[in-house]
Structures are given as structure tokens and as C-alpha cells.
Amino acid sequence: AQSVTQLGSHVSVSEGALVLLRCNYSSSVPPYLFWYVQYPNQGLQLLLKYTSAATLVKGINGFEAEFKKSETSFHLTKPSAHMSDAAEYFCAVSDSGAGSYQLTFGKGTKLSVIP
Amino acid sequence: DSGVTQTPKHLITATGQRVTLRCSPRSGDLSVYWYQQSLDQGLQFLIQYYNGEERAKGNILERFSAQQFPDLHSELNLSSLELGDSALYFCASSVEEGSYNEQFFGPGTRLTVL
Numbered sequence: 001a002q003s004v005t006q007l008g009s010h011v012s013v014s015e016g017a018l019v020l021l022r023c024n025y026s027s028s029v030p031p032y033l034f035w036y037v038q039y040p041n042q043g044l045q046l047l048l049k050y051t052s053a054a055t056l057v058k059g060i061n062g063f064e065a066e067f068k069k070s071e072t073s074f075h076l077t078k079p080s081a082h083m084s085d086a087a088e089y090f091c092a093v094s095d096s097g098a099g100s101y102q103l104t105f106g107k108g109t110k111l112s113v114i115p
Numbered sequence: 116d117s118g119v120t121q122t123p124k125h126l127i128t129a130t131g132q133r134v135t136l137r138c139s140p141r142s143g144d145l146s147v148y149w150y151q152q153s154l155d156q157g158l159q160f161l162i163q164y165y166n167g168e169e170r171a172k173g174n175i176l177e178r179f180s181a182q183q184f185p186d187l188h189s190e191l192n193l194s195s196l197e198l199g200d201s202a203l204y205f206c207a208s209s210v211e212e213g214s215y216n217e218q219f220f221g222p223g224t225r226l227t228v229l
Contacts, residue, residue, distance in 0.1 A: 032215045034217075036220075042222060043117060043119070043205060043220035043221050043222045043223055044205070044207075044220040045117070045220070046217050046218075046219075049215075049217060051215045090158065094215070101146070101148075101163055101170065101171055101212050101216075102148060102160035102163060102171055102173055103148075103150075103158075103160060103218060104160070105157060105158035105159075106157075107157045108157065108158075
């Protein structure tokens, strides 16, 4: 069974500071990994995804994530936080095995950006 | 705007009642997924349909059922509602089935059971 652990349910950073949101996964087969963002009262929007090509994945809004198999991690980073980045971020995993198409989500990390 | 639409946006009902949530996938997407988001359980996968056929089931209660129609829209039926069913229900769609495919999420239906 696959699972996702997001360390820190709430992260606060100053505007302009580095954003680092942590995600560790567990999967019995090579995983596909996703980061989604949820703004208040909205659905989830895909930031980026890892599908076994490059280990460093660039996404929208200046975010990127690095897949590290040895650490079973897929942490999300952004060099300089902007006020508009305040939202909840979800890491998700999907097995590459046949018949396993659903996403398994972490509990989410709420990002606050302090002006 | 993801292109996935969900109706209604809000639903308030009483325990024991039955409701139907509707989802229209993005144009051309054949696969539809339903997820439940609650404070205690987080985001959980309920069920997936592909081109009208059920493909995968997650933590879906027996009181819940879903279907996908020939025009590819999907409905999630929740019956004998309990207070604990209060949650945000999301529908997502993807072009094909397959775990590498990006899923596009609708804005959700917020269900409140009183």
C-alpha cells in the first residue's frame, strides 16, 4: 500500500524567503508523485508531477521538487516566497502498477507568508 | 478554471436523507474520480470510472454509490446520511486512466449534514 507523509501541518515563511515543504512517500513500486495546491474555497490545482523522467521537476509559479529515491522524498521548494503563495499544499502518490489509478494524498501543509 | 464542473456548490441536508452530487469532466476526458475531503480524514479517494465502467474503489461506504453516464458526466449518490458525512466532495477527471495522468479537479461540493 502506498502512503504519503507531509512533515509540518503549518509552515510560516517571510515574504522573499525560501519555501520548503516536505513530503516522504511509501510505495511498493516505482511511484508517480504530484504536488497540488488548494487556495481557500477552491479545488486542487496541479503544481508539478514526477513520472520517472528528470528527478528535478519544475512546476508552475516558480515551484520545483526533487525526487530522491534513496530518501523516498519529494520535497517542494521555491526560492522566494510571495504573498500569493499562501495556500494549502498537498503531496500525492500514485502507483505505477496496473489498476492503481487513484491518488493517495498527504494530510497537507498550510503555508502562511508573512509580509 | 480546470474545466471540471460540479453542482451544487453547497448542499445542506438532514441526517437520514439522500443526496446526489453531479460532476461534468473536462471535454475529452474519459476518466472520472471522486474524492472526499474532511478535517479528520483528509483527502480520500472514493471511486473511479472510465468511459462508463467502474475501475477502482477506495474507502467508499456501502451507503454511497456512483455512476458515469454515456455523456461521461458522473453522479455520486449518498444515502442514509450521517453527521460524519459532512465534507467537501471533489470530482476530478483525466484524459485516460493511468496513474501518470494529471487529474484535474473541480471546485467541489460542500455537504453539510445537520
